[in-house]
Amino acid sequence: MMASFFDQFMSPSLMGIPLMGLAFVLPWILLPSPASRWMTNRLLTLQGWFLSRFSSQMMMPINPGGHKWALLLASLMIFLITLNMLGLLPYTFTPTTQLSLNMGLAVPLWLATVLIGMQNQPTAALGHLLPEGTPVPLIPVLIIIETISLFIRPLALGVRLTANLTAGHLLMQLIATAAFVLLPMMPTVAIITFIVLLLLTILEVAVAMIQAYVFVLLMSLYLQENV
Template sequence: MTLSFFDQFNIPHILWIPLIAPALMFPLMILLITTRLLKSRHLALQHWMTQNITKQLMLPISPPGHKWTSTLISVTLLLTSLNTMGLLPYTFTPTTQLSMNMALAVPTWLMTILTGLRNQPTISLGHLLPEGTPTPLIPMLIIIETVSLMIRPIALGVRLTANLTAGHLLMQLTSTAILAICSTMTLTSLLATLLLIMLTCLEMAVALIQAYVFVLLLTLYLQENI
């Protein structure tokens, strides 16, 4: 019974074809459809949200890093679409897979590191050793800072996976309990349904916030290397 709760995180297949491919193409389909809706309320709302998110993301970044705006906002919109898409019935959330999130976290984190090594190698390497460190502690601090630097992409991927997985699992546990007691404990099932609605709203907020936090941390990493 316990294993069945985690079946929702398995990649579904139809005729031995994984459905993660069309799931990843869904944001592109939205883009192709919305480009035809010229001067519509939907396009105006999308443009307003994208503009405000871009302003918030670029606030901590100095002007030389603004050339990465299109890349960062593209990752934000991709994660937002994939996270929220999983809340629809009979759908699959690609971002509940750690492999998917690590495939996004590692290249983008490596992008910030390579940018720093190319533009300011001395300052980037200087982050591994704080100024004024006593000589006997230098080897230990270099190892600690290097490990903390390498953990950053793992933290990005695991944070996104854990938050979405926990929310989806809690919603499934609640819905399963409602179905089990609806015929015997009607009032309790109604109260649990209200709780499920609140959990759905919370999960929608988590899906949006986690996409924003993922890219916000990337902007902070980028600011250290420009």
């Protein structure tokens, strides 16, 4: 019984072909494409307004050299939000519950920010490893600690997104199972459990959006340090 709770996190396949690729393509199919007309509908207008506001807020504290990342970060934000939200629907699969996928997104982007810092401002990039005014006996220890914290950043990005979504989905399934089991025995308790499940579902919708925003926000902070 306990093993079935984790079946929802297994990558689905059809005739031996992984359906992860279909999950990647689906968000872009659902999003409306910009039209060449002068007047657009409300959905396109809302989407354009959201992207412009998000890009301006995200790029405001970053130097002009990092503004070329605006398209990448905005696309990543929309991509993660759509994947997380679609995973809340029944009989669906959430790719962002897979640590391999999240690490595949986090490691290349983090490494790109580090390489940009090493290329453009190597002194400042290496200066983050040793705070100014550090006592001489603590210099080797602090360099080791800061180096570990630098390399643990992509792991923290991937694990944070994976753990939050996995915990939420698992808790929703546990509460739903408890509600169905209690329904014939204690209807009143089952109704209360259903109300808790409804509130938890609303919370998970917020978590799905917030975690995507946090992922991109932390990536922009890493970029800000290196441009």
